[in-house]
Amino acid sequence: MNENFEPKIIGFLCNWCSYAGADLAGSSRISYPSNVRVIRVPCSGRVNPLFVLRCLIKGADGVLVSGCHINDCHYSEGNYHARRRFAVLKQLLDYLGIDSRRFQMSWVSAAEGDKWAKVVSGMVEEIKKAGPNKQFK
Amino acid sequence: MKIINKSEFLGLMEKWISSPGLIAPVNVAQTFRSADKEKNLIVFKKIETKDEVLADYLNTVKPVKDFFLPPSTVFDYERKDEGYNFNLSEVDGKETIIFGLRPCDAKSITLLDKVFSEDSEYKDSNYAKKREKTVLVGLACTSPDIACFCTSMGISPFSIAGLDALIINFKDSYVINTVTDKGKNLLGSLGKEAGREIDEEIKTLEESVKLKIKKTCNTSKNLESSFESEEYWTKVSNSCLSCGVCTFLCPSCYCFDLSDESAKRIRCWNGCVFLRFALMSSGENPRATKKLRYRHRVFHKFKYFREKFGENLCVGCGRCIRHCPVKIDIAEVVNNA
Amino acid sequence: MIKKLQEEVKKLLAEKKVNMVIGYARAGDAINAIPYFIANPEECGALIWDKTCIYNLTNYLIDMRNKKVGIIVKGCDVRSVVCLIQENQIKKENVIVIGLQCAGVFDKKGAELGAVGRERAAKCKSCNVHTPPLFDILIEDKEMNQKVLQQEDSYKEIREIENKSPEERFDYWKKELSKCIKCYACRQVCPLCYCPVCVADQTMPQWFSRSLSLEGNFAWNTVRAFHLAGRCIDCGECERVCPMGIPLRKINKKLEKEVKELFGHESGVDAEKKPLFSTFSKDDPEEFIK
Numbered sequence: 001m002n003e004n005f006e007p008k009i010i011g012f013l014c015n016w017c018s019y020a021g022a023d024l025a026g027s028s029r030i031s032y033p034s035n036v037r038v039i040r041v042p043c044s045g046r047v048n049p050l051f052v053l054r055c056l057i058k059g060a061d062g063v064l065v066s067g068c069h070i071n072d073c074h075y076s077e078g079n080y081h082a083r084r085r086f087a088v089l090k091q092l093l094d095y096l097g098i099d100s101r102r103f104q105m106s107w108v109s110a111a112e113g114d115k116w117a118k119v120v121s122g123m124v125e126e127i128k129k130a131g132p133n134k135q136f137k
Numbered sequence: 138m139k140i141i142n143k144s145e146f147l148g149l150m151e152k153w154i155s156s157p158g159l160i161a162p163v164n165v166a167q168t169f170r171s172a173d174k175e176k177n178l179i180v181f182k183k184i185e186t187k188d189e190v191l192a193d194y195l196n197t198v199k200p201v202k203d204f205f206l207p208p209s210t211v212f213d214y215e216r217k218d219e220g221y222n223f224n225l226s227e228v229d230g231k232e233t234i235i236f237g238l239r240p241c242d243a244k245s246i247t248l249l250d251k252v253f254s255e256d257s258e259y260k261d262s263n264y265a266k267k268r269e270k271t272v273l274v275g276l277a278c279t280s281p282d283i284a285c286f287c288t289s290m291g292i293s294p295f296s297i298a299g300l301d302a303l304i305i306n307f308k309d310s311y312v313i314n315t316v317t318d319k320g321k322n323l324l325g326s327l328g329k330e331a332g333r334e335i336d337e338e339i340k341t342l343e344e345s346v347k348l349k350i351k352k353t354c355n356t357s358k359n360l361e362s363s364f365e366s367e368e369y370w371t372k373v374s375n376s377c378l379s380c381g382v383c384t385f386l387c388p389s390c391y392c393f394d395l396s397d398e399s400a401k402r403i404r405c406w407n408g409c410v411f412l413r414f415a416l417m418s419s420g421e422n423p424r425a426t427k428k429l430r431y432r433h434r435v436f437h438k439f440k441y442f443r444e445k446f447g448e449n450l451c452v453g454c455g456r457c458i459r460h461c462p463v464k465i466d467i468a469e470v471v472n473n474a
Numbered sequence: 475m476i477k478k479l480q481e482e483v484k485k486l487l488a489e490k491k492v493n494m495v496i497g498y499a500r501a502g503d504a505i506n507a508i509p510y511f512i513a514n515p516e517e518c519g520a521l522i523w524d525k526t527c528i529y530n531l532t533n534y535l536i537d538m539r540n541k542k543v544g545i546i547v548k549g550c551d552v553r554s555v556v557c558l559i560q561e562n563q564i565k566k567e568n569v570i571v572i573g574l575q576c577a578g579v580f581d582k583k584g585a586e587l588g589a590v591g592r593e594r595a596a597k598c599k600s601c602n603v604h605t606p607p608l609f610d611i612l613i614e615d616k617e618m619n620q621k622v623l624q625q626e627d628s629y630k631e632i633r634e635i636e637n638k639s640p641e642e643r644f645d646y647w648k649k650e651l652s653k654c655i656k657c658y659a660c661r662q663v664c665p666l667c668y669c670p671v672c673v674a675d676q677t678m679p680q681w682f683s684r685s686l687s688l689e690g691n692f693a694w695n696t697v698r699a700f701h702l703a704g705r706c707i708d709c710g711e712c713e714r715v716c717p718m719g720i721p722l723r724k725i726n727k728k729l730e731k732e733v734k735e736l737f738g739h740e741s742g743v744d745a746e747k748k749p750l751f752s753t754f755s756k757d758d759p760e761e762f763i764k
Contacts, residue, residue, distance in 0.1 A: 049700060050673070050681060050697060050700070053693065053696055053697065053700070054681060054682065054693070057682070057689050057692060057693050058689075070756075070760070077754065080754035080756075080758070081751065081754055083754070083758050083760055083763065084737070084750070084751060084754050084758055085751060086762075086763075087736055087758065087759055087760075087762065088700070088703045088704070088729065088732060088733065088736070089700065090762050091728070091729070091732045091736075092696065092699060092700055092703070092725075092728070092729060092732075094640070095635065095636065095643065095725070095728050096643065096644070096647050096692070096696060096725070097640050097641070097642075097643035097644025097645070097646070097647055097648075098644070098692075098696075099640065100640075104762075104764060105762060105763045105764065106763060106764035107763060107764070119764050122764070135644065136688055136689050136692065166719065178653075178718065178719045198717055198718065199655065199717075199718075207686075208655055208656070208686045209656075209684065209685040209686040209687070209690070211685060283503055284503075375509070375511045375534075376508060376509035376510075376511070376534075378533065378659070378662040378663050379662055380657065380658065380659035380661075380662035380663060380715065381657045381658055381659060381662070382657050382659045382715065382717050385655055385657040385717070386717055394684070396677070396680070396684045398680060398683055398684070398685075403683070403684055403685045405656070405684050405685060405686070406655075406656075411658075413671075413675055460717050462529075462659065462663050462711070462714070462715040463508055463509055463529065464501045464502075464503070464506050464507075464508050465508075466501075466502050466503075469502050
């Protein structure tokens with residue numbers, strides 16, 4: 001294992017909760033790995049599962065989708081739809097042998113800067129163990 | 138013609154596997170362990186061991202054009218001040234021998250040559266280089282099936298058009314007919330003279346195989362007169378799914394699409410039966426309906442190509458009929474037009 | 475059965491209840507069946523119904539959505555009619571469903587025409603819709619009603635693949651999907667792939683590579699499977715038409731199994747129900763979410 005391997009993780013964060021939560025982690029000066037490239041979306045329901053697939057196929061080491069907690073979606077139902085879609089996507093990725101550790105999902109609210117840092121640290125550690133994504137090279 | 142006994146020939150083929158490299162039909166169905174799927178999936182493959190090579194089969198699923206016009210070719214390019222520099226990342230300049238192609242597939246290569254090689258204004262240097270480096274050793278066809286109609290397309294199951302040498306399965310031996318210099322260089326020294334008697338028996342065998350081909354295609358039909366018949370073309374194309382299997386498995390179809398993806402230009406197979414084939418950037422699609430597309434396919438193969446290059450763009454291999462999901466029969470469509 | 479079928483179709487056309495009926499006829503090779511489009515009552519004599527009638531004819535309904543059409547379906551096929559109605563692609567008033575009781579059809583064996591010794595299609599071995607769940611007119615098969623029709627476990631092969639290790643799974647699919655020639659026949663024959671511009675054909679932006687590479691082939695087959703999640707009714711046409719023999723049903727059936735286990739969703743049984751992804755439940759599983 002290359003000790004210097006720094007995973008490239010793409011993060012789709014919902015604007016109202018997770019993005020704000022990540023921002024709070026920054027304002028609170030919480031230290032956590034900087035491997036997540038954040039893409040702000042209005043809602044986790046905006047995330048097309050094909051985005052995740054494309055990221056993994058193009059070589060991203062990990063993809064993280066993060067949204068509001070259930071019942072707290074700014075648009076009422078977006079996260080319910082996301083939950084359903086990504087449950088199916090995870091099964092499909094796993095079945096086809098695409099390393100499903102590389103796709104993770106979380107609910108992080110605007111007040112949970114701590115949790116955000118924990119989620120990212122946990123994911124980075126897991127991906128470091130899994131190594132760089134070479135499946136589609 | 139010369140004659141050689143089978144085991145001697147197969148011994149020589151074994152040598153070809155390592156040098157210069159041999160491509161021949163193999164039944165890959167077993168390697169995929171799909172129990173209830175096709176028991177036969179015969180494709181051309183680079184041979185690793187001599188046991189893989191098939192001696193008894195009808196035809197491969199994918200045609201031999203696969204090697205000269207790959208399904209997708211990637212061109213890397215870099216931009217310079219004077220323009221673009223293309224690197225054909227797929228130029229495979231190695232010599233190789235393709236064994237076991239049927240005369241219909243070999244004929245299709247001569248048709249593709251008219252477009253991509255020879256005096257064509259669009260000569261594809263990659264294609265031309267591969268043609269030069271490849272020796273085509275064909276295997277005469279002795280058991281055609283009900284979809285074959287090569288005899289209507291100007292060739293026969295024992296045709297030599299497009300081949301460097303033709304091998305004919307004859308009792309326990311192979312009869313070798315070397316056609317070009319390349320063929321003579323490769324096989325000229327093999328075997329012994331067959332003699333007049335065997336030559337005659339081969340001719341008789343050829344005639345008997347030709348008789349097995351029942352399907353005909355009336356290529357001298359004047360298609361022009363049916364061009365306007367909406368009713369006819371609607372009827373024949375009603376069940377068409379525009380799926381593209383006929384164009385992709387056709388040994389002589391050559392239309393392609395160019396696509397740019399992050400500093401790579403990709404040329405991939407395309408078919409006139411697809412909905413978006415004729416779509417223009419203005420949004421206009423002159424062949425937006427199935428009947429227009431199917432009519433175009435028939436006319437391109439049996440009229441336009443002949444007017445431009447002197448021959449029909451069809452070799453009668455029958456793959457389009459065998460693999461069409463709804464069993465549309467192009468020969469019957471031409472006959473009834 | 476065939477006489478009753480021809481009579482019913484003749485009646486429908488004569489009474490002008492429909493503009494056209496889509497059924498099966500014998501192909502020119504006298505062995506296979508082909509789709510047959512009938513506009514006049516006199517043409518009904520050419521209709522056939524036997525074990526060669528494997529096609530799912532509902533594919534043609536999308537193009538005829540503004541006409542009144544009669545369609546001849548087996549139990550497996552009619553579920554795609556139900557899905558199309560659920561997704562507002564066709565109106566039930568425009569379609570008259572002539573359902574056939576069916577004990578199973580043949581799949582092609584090998585690619586050669588005229589091959590003898592045809593085998594029962596794999597999908598028929600686990601069928602539980604021998605009588606179509608939706609029909610306006612039912613053509614019964616008296617012989618079938620007397621037989622006890624076995625039903626195999628339809629997920630046996632799926633479980634075999636699930637039990638492999640992730641590396642083995644990836645190897646398996648890498649090998650199978652390397653055969654793909656991106657002819658898109660699977661998409662064209664599927665009645666539920668009706669997008670005017672398929673994601674694979676979009677160029678602005680381009681989602682996936684058009685090249686025949688590990689990337690391009692995996693992307694295409696995965697996307698198609700995902701877009702059919704909760705919708706695929708396992709008519710098996712995609713696998714039948716694939717010229718390279720890729721076991722596509724093994725991907726689609728996996729998702730069929732998952733949506734049943736995760737959400738209790740079965741596609742194509744109830745025209746009143748909503749499609750899988752246009753609804754949600756407060757109790758959807760979320761163990762995978764941190």
